[in-house]
Amino acid sequence: MAKYKSKFVCQDCGYESPKWMGKCPGCGQWNTMVEEVATTSKPSAHGELHHLQTEPSKPSKITEINTVEEVRQHSGTSEFDRVLGGGIVAGSLVLVGGDPGIGKSTLLLQTAHAIAKQGLRMLYVSGEESAKQIKLRADRLGALSDNLYILPETDLERIEAHIKLVNPNFLIVDSIQTVYRPGLQSAPGSVGQVRECTAFLLRIAKSLNIATFIVGHVTKEGAIAGPRMLEHMVDAVLYFEGERHNTYRILRAVKNRFGSTNEIGIFEMREGGLEEVTNPSELFLSERPHGVAGSCVVASMEGTRPVLLEIQALVTPSSYGTPRRMGTGLDHNRVSLIMAVLEKRMGLYLQSQDAYVNVAGGVRVDEPAVDLGIALALASSFREQLMRPTDVYIGEVGLTGEVRGVSRIEQRVREAMKLGFTRVIVPTKNLRGWQPPGDIEVIGVETVQEAFQVALGG
Template identity: 60%
Template sequence: MARTKNIYVCQECGYESPKWMGKCPNCNQWSTFVEELTTSKKTVTNLGNKTVTPVILESIDMDKEERISTGSKELDRVLGGGIVKGSLILVGGDPGIGKSTLLLQMCQNIGEDKFKILYVSGEESIRQIKMRADRLGVKTRNLFLVSETNMDLIEGTIKNSSPDLVIIDSIQTIYKEEITSAPGSVSQVREATSTLMRISKENNISIVIVGHVTKEGALAGPRVLEHMVDAVLYFEGQRHATYRVLRAVKNRFGSTNEIGVFEMQDNGLIEVQNPSELMLAGRPLNVSGSVVTCSMEGTRPMLVEVQALVSFTNFGMPRRTATGIDYNRVVLLMAVLEKKVGMQLISYDSYVNLAGGIKVNEPAIDLGIITAIASSFKDQVVDPHMVVFGEVGLTGEVRGINMAEKRVIEAAKMGFKSCVLPKANIKGIKKIDGIKIYGVENVNQALEIILK
């Protein structure tokens, strides 16, 4: 006979405890334990002498990787060339960022290739989905809609309809009747995802799951959710901004460094083929504190503008602010400026911003940050046709970076006339027409060239 008991489950990591605790000993988060009712039933399965026959690796035929093209070059780039058959993909993002819009537009492109798609919504009725589909111009006959939250009914629908692609929007609304906790709890999310993973692998059906995010920007639910799926995509961007960035943080079938850039318009999301042009649009010319640097996102170079504002403060503790850049990295680079260059920034507030709202953590933009701060401090204008990039160490040295030639080619393509980069990368760069290259070994040499 089944017995029921109460346990407390951490909503962040899934840690279980027989009693309530204020702080989770596993993830160290406070006030995350929620009471759940579980049913325990001992079952004994006698498998006898049954075994599983292993398969020789060389005998597996993989002449051509089975992928479904999404019809979007940016989305295919992030996925590694398209959706792999039988894969489980998790897409997360803030509310209203455009996750459902992106997936509906993907359905239109895939449906035109005669692939059968099942769209399961637990948040909207089929009429509401139809309204959004009409606005986005989605008219494919191969898209089937279901408004349901019961996992058992969804599983039966998938088996009966045999689609090529299934979209679950969202996993936090799906529940299994065997589990007494509320939809969106750790137990429900884990079991629903486990069921979807089994369906995907057994029937070779690609499934895309939409997940909510917490106020910290992480995917809601247990961390095991991200370990179970084959790919995790984050849809980033500010709601008041027009562009969106799709980033892969996990991908078993491709690179995790690629990003896709989209622009939100009235008729949906439009691909941005040249992100550098978008990031530099509206850039002010002949003003101090503005420098163009280059960041690599996977195999794609992207020019971005670093802005800095250094102003005198009357308070004893100067303020430091960084937007789109790691705050600790900015403080470190300012210490290098004070110690190695002699700039006394102790009495100045410093504000550093990556224009456009994009976030970059690559060390190659260090020299651009230092140049922007120095330009604002000295009130000297940096040549608007110059690109600056390189990693800066604590001793003030400018260290070599990867893919320097691709960055210079991108700068030349965008019309820039000169480029300041680490001297260690000069040998690996072929002569590129229309752009002059300066190699520097330390910060002092760089500032002498840039701030003449």
């Protein structure tokens, strides 16, 4: 007979304690300890796939291991393939997270349909919607195929039985917080259930060579709910980002064992579903204002793709003793650092000024190559001087006011030339070793002062 005992488990980090504590000793969070009932009996073996029992491993010489390049399956959209590193790898386990209502289920249903049209079997397991609800969404998206199977189920043992029956090539589980293993006494969505269900799906994916996508809910801080171990177990972690009032969505990889984590995929949410954006630079600059101070264009690299973005700055006298420094899409600490450089090296009196910097389009930029654009946008707004609308600014700004070189300058300049810009201001170091194209003027600067003279006339 099974013996039951109670324990308290932190829902953020998985720390276990025999008694309740207000503050978790593992992660330091308050009120995250939840009581769970543990059993000392073995979990039910009902439904365990017989061929999940693999032969014991043995050490092998690394020089004798035969490797073949992973066979990748086209997902139906080049943007999704770009983020995954070239396509879906057989037997991989991919975690997709994002805010509620951002479009995770829509993205995966469209991907499932695209794969099913290629003659491959796709099993879509939903623990949040009924089959009729999914069918209504599929009608709206035009995602109907005889190779697409829908299973509204939360019991993992029943899901396992249907996997054995359907024998799919691809599997989608929406979401991991709703499925549960009957052998565990904890509630669905708890740390123990999420950990065990993910481990079980990982064994299925690797043993049966089924590419599996699981949807993960996010917390109010934006991180995927559940133990941090969840992100360590999977092969790739993708975040679907965007503002709910904005039609544009960004798919970003924060972990990828089969490709780069610097790539992003850009989609537009329309009535008929998500559509990929093949030219994001033109999209982000489509509503750029003209004849307004504080606006400039920078060239950022997102993985292997150059993207032109608009930086907007507003500098206004502060009404309080301590001026505000805010950045949307940027690190506000970086904005404060650049403002300190402008005040010390350029003599701009910004101590009594509020500063607001925004990356138009809802994009987040982390690379330092946009520093020069931020500095010039702030100076333009402070001096109320306009910059040429056909200029692009590239460069990292150091604490001594120097403009430092950046990588992949050729690709950035070509992207600016393709969109009709006539002049690019770059670090002087980047002019060495390559010949700029003749259709665009490339000016090298060594300091922020030189950049001001070129862009603002002093």
